[in-house]
């Protein structure tokens with residue numbers, strides 16, 4: 001294997017099921033910056049997936065019977081191990097996913113923060129006593145773990161999207177079978193190594209790799225699985241939701257976005273540019289909360305475009321492991337083709353290229369950070385998530401027009417706007433049809449806040465005290481004859 005690590009035992013080429021490392025590598029994992037083969041992973045079949053679910057079911061009684069404090073202490077050790085191995089984990093992440101190493105280190109810290117937060121929150125899954133409707137009875141509400149949880153996670157955040165699901169699940173007393181993205185399974189397997197070292201008992205956290213259709217069919221069809229938590233495309237989310245319907249599983253769906261970023265004429269333009277850069281070009285634009293449409297009020301549009309162009313010129317494209325690089329490669333050829341398609345379509349429909357617009361000279365899946373001005377709702381980039389380093393500038397005249405443009409999409413994950421007007425901040429914040437709003441900031445992600453969307457961006461919330469609610473069932477006990 002080709003990733004140099006201080007602790008080489010973090011690199012695994014087997015699945016982790018019932019506390020055992022199983023399977024033989026048959027699928028290649030490659031570096032998107034070089035196309036070099038990094039490692040191999042097994043293709044677990046239906047029977048193997050079923051075995052993982054059964055292991056999770058068998059581990060459930062003992063895990064949920066532990067006190068919240070006991071589960072919390074194990075999660076604390078897992079958190080500390082992530083921090084202790086931050087550099088190695090970041091290196092694995094960058095090699096298989098592509099993002100700049102500094103960003104990967106940030107993701108490991110972010111991933112660890114969910115384990116710390118939910119380990120603490122385990123102790124605060126409070127019930128309720130409701131004043132009764134009868135003198136001789138008492139009404140008590142308790143919260144219990146939902147049971148075996150299946151998680152399917154994407155390649156864009158190979159660590160954080162896992163811990164954001166696994167930490168609340170384990171904290172609540174659930175067990176889990178995880179299928180990470182096939183392009184980025186090595187980080188997931190390294191997290192399993194550390195879970196084992198932290199003392200997570202066998203069967204509580206299982207990782208299976210292989211065909212998403214095969215594994216997904218078993219995870220969604222098996223009645224032992226009581227909940228599915230998915231992060232990925234809206235299209236796949238809808239398929240999985242339908243597959244879960246016959247067994248009526250609880251669902252958390254964190255799906256695609258089409259984030260508007262509104263710059264009002266009264267905004268601090270330098271701050272707005274900084275926010276746009278952070279949000280648009282984070283992970284080379286491959287984040288569901290990345291800005292997809294930048295709406296700029298007409299009076300300040302030329303100045304904003306000039307400042308954005310100057311800021312984009314400072315971004316450095318290259319392999320994520322190289323010092324000073326801010327923009328790694330896109331995940332694969334398909335991702336580059338989508339950006340190319342959006343650029344060509346926008347230019348054909350009257351857009352103006354301000355920066356970039358092409359594959360980078362480095363080849364592979366590197367793409368130049370790009371800006372197109374004069375964008376309109378007829379363009380593909382207005383409707384679809386580009387999921388790449390393309391900043392699309394639209395014009396508007398009034399606040400009403402900006403809000404209408406921002407809401408003209410069937411998805412609603414995040415939205416951002418810049419203004420100095422306090423009344424407008426409330427008005428627009430309340431009017432945007434999204435689950436998360438950044439006001440005078442382009443970065444909204446934190447373990448302490450509820451992350452999630454409305455409309456076709458999905459359901460459920462991850463992070464914050466709300467994040468653990470998705471992993472418990474409410475039961476009401478009516479105690480009569482008192």
Ligand SMILES: NC(=O)C1=CN([C@@H]2O[C@H](COP(=O)(O)OP(=O)(O)OC[C@H]3O[C@@H](n4cnc5c(N)ncnc54)[C@H](OP(=O)(O)O)[C@@H]3O)[C@@H](O)[C@H]2O)C=CC1
Pocket residue numbers: 152153154155156179180181182183210211212213215216217231232233234236237239240254255256257287288385386387
């Ligand atoms: N909300 C978000 O954070 C994300 C949004 N996206 C959006 O989706 C687009 C496509 O990206 P893509 O990677 O294809 O996203 P997908 O939704 O296809 O993949 C996300 C996860 O779902 C799995 N998966 C795919 N198909 C199935 C299935 N039929 N049954 C069960 N699991 C399945 C994948 O497995 P496998 O890797 O094995 O295919 C992966 O683990 C992006 O361009 C972007 O617009 C993508 C990633 C994250």
Ligand SMILES: O=C(O)CCCC(=O)O
Pocket residue numbers: 156157160161231254286287288289445446451
């Ligand atoms: O779904 C995603 O694209 C990951 C969101 C990362 C974040 O928490 O900001």
